Amino acid sequence: MQSTLPQPIDLMTEPIESIEVSLGDRSYPIWISSGLTESAEQPYFAKHFQTAVGDCTHVVLIHDAAVANTIASRVQQQLEQADIRITSISIPSGETSKSVSQLESIWNTMLESGTDRRSVVVAVGGGVVGDLAGFAAASFTRGLRFVQVPTTLLSMVDSSVGGKTGINLPGGKNMVGSFWQPQMVWIDTQSLSTLPDRDFISGMAEVIKYGVIEDAEFFTWLQTSASRMIDKDPETLRYAIRKSCESKARVVAEDERETSGRRAILNYGHTFAHAIEATAGYGVCLHGEAVSIGMQMAAHLAIDMELCGPSLLEEQTAVLSAAKLPLAWKDADPELMLPVMSRDKKVSHGKLRFVLPDKIGHVAMVGDVPTDKVVSAINACREESN
Numbered sequence: 001m002q003s004t005l006p007q008p009i010d011l012m013t014e015p016i017e018s019i020e021v022s023l024g025d026r027s028y029p030i031w032i033s034s035g036l037t038e039s040a041e042q043p044y045f046a047k048h049f050q051t052a053v054g055d056c057t058h059v060v061l062i063h064d065a066a067v068a069n070t071i072a073s074r075v076q077q078q079l080e081q082a083d084i085r086i087t088s089i090s091i092p093s094g095e096t097s098k099s100v101s102q103l104e105s106i107w108n109t110m111l112e113s114g115t116d117r118r119s120v121v122v123a124v125g126g127g128v129v130g131d132l133a134g135f136a137a138a139s140f141t142r143g144l145r146f147v148q149v150p151t152t153l154l155s156m157v158d159s160s161v162g163g164k165t166g167i168n169l170p171g172g173k174n175m176v177g178s179f180w181q182p183q184m185v186w187i188d189t190q191s192l193s194t195l196p197d198r199d200f201i202s203g204m205a206e207v208i209k210y211g212v213i214e215d216a217e218f219f220t221w222l223q224t225s226a227s228r229m230i231d232k233d234p235e236t237l238r239y240a241i242r243k244s245c246e247s248k249a250r251v252v253a254e255d256e257r258e259t260s261g262r263r264a265i266l267n268y269g270h271t272f273a274h275a276i277e278a279t280a281g282y283g284v285c286l287h288g289e290a291v292s293i294g295m296q297m298a299a300h301l302a303i304d305m306e307l308c309g310p311s312l313l314e315e316q317t318a319v320l321s322a323a324k325l326p327l328a329w330k331d332a333d334p335e336l337m338l339p340v341m342s343r344d345k346k347v348s349h350g351k352l353r354f355v356l357p358d359k360i361g362h363v364a365m366v367g368d369v370p371t372d373k374v375v376s377a378i379n380a381c382r383e384e385s386n
């Protein structure tokens with residue numbers, strides 16, 4: 001059945017679109033393009049960069065080693081042509097790079113290369129590089145301007161937007177960091193053509209999350225379009241990226257620093273997911289894979305708490321499966337996960353709180369969840385994988 005919902009735009013007539021993240025004097029644009037970073041003759045990136053940051057003569061270009069010879073070198077070329085001096089820092093791919101030692105090494109390179117308060121940090125890569133570089137920008141000399149160039153689906157639709165930056169500790173994901181908004185986000189969907197399938201699919205979890213937490217219409221569209229996304233159909237991808245960024249921008253604009261509780265809805269599935277990632281060992285289960293499993297655990301918990309009926313889990317399962325995401329983790333162990341979950345950033349007065357759905361398109365923060373129900377939810381998604 002074809003969806004009757006808004007159709008993707010025509011990429012020929014609309015090569016670049018923008019979405020604003022409205023945060024008063026910290027507002028910034030998210031540019032979404034397809035293939036516009038390629039050309040040295042038409043320096044679209046450099047032009048948008050200069051409009052966003054104004055005067056700049058030095059950039060610290062922090063990039064994932066995997067994109068060193070592709071989009072990172074195009075970005076560097078365009079900035080050099082604009083007479084900007086570049087200090088290039090390559091980061092090994094993978095979650096283990098979001099560490100204190102990697103951050104310290106970046107700080108030292110910044111110091112040695114004459115980075116000062118007029119310098120701008122440009123992050124080119126996925127969520128790991130964006131979070132790490134963003135925190136380096138937030139902390140070096142107490143704050144440098146910062147631009148995000150996300151190259152993975154997950155970073156395009158989630159981590160590059162909203163200003164959460166930070167690193168992991170062995171006992172907890174994203175435990176040290178700060179809110180530090182970028183000056184602009186530059187998305188070029190062309191990077192997705194070389195992204196390994198596993199990483200691409202991992203990003204689908206955060207896309208589907210928006211449908212469950214606050215956009216039922218988008219969820220309906222995903223029910224018929226998730227498989228076209230997996231095939232990387234360009235128009236379908238652009239549409240899903242735009243809808244996801246609009247969702248994220250909306251929520252962040254309402255609650256930039258997660259103080260009112262509104263922003264916490266973006267953490268749907270993440271209390272379980274972060275515990276899976278930490279107990280499995282960072283990088284063993286990719287973030288989006290853990291979010292998919294965490295969303296399943298959260299849906300089981302919501303049913304057990306009588307917040308919703310089983311049909312929500314069935315619908316969520318169908319879309320996650322169409323996106324080829326994992327639904328369970330064979331090593332999920334409540335005994336190991338619960339201590340990690342007790343350090344979750346949503347814990348209030350020592351009590352765990354969960355973001356749980358009551359219907360597709362709506363979630364709420366729920367406290368006072370009995371531990372035995374949390375254990376059952378974890379076990380439900382372990383048993384399913386046996």
Ligand SMILES: O=C(O)C(=O)C[C@@H](O)[C@H](O)[C@H](O)COP(=O)(O)O
Pocket residue numbers: 158159162164173174206263264266267270345
């Ligand atoms: O931006 C947010 O807010 C989110 O919660 C989005 C999450 O998908 C993202 O993984 C985030 O980095 C998790 O943040 P944390 O505060 O739970 O560490």
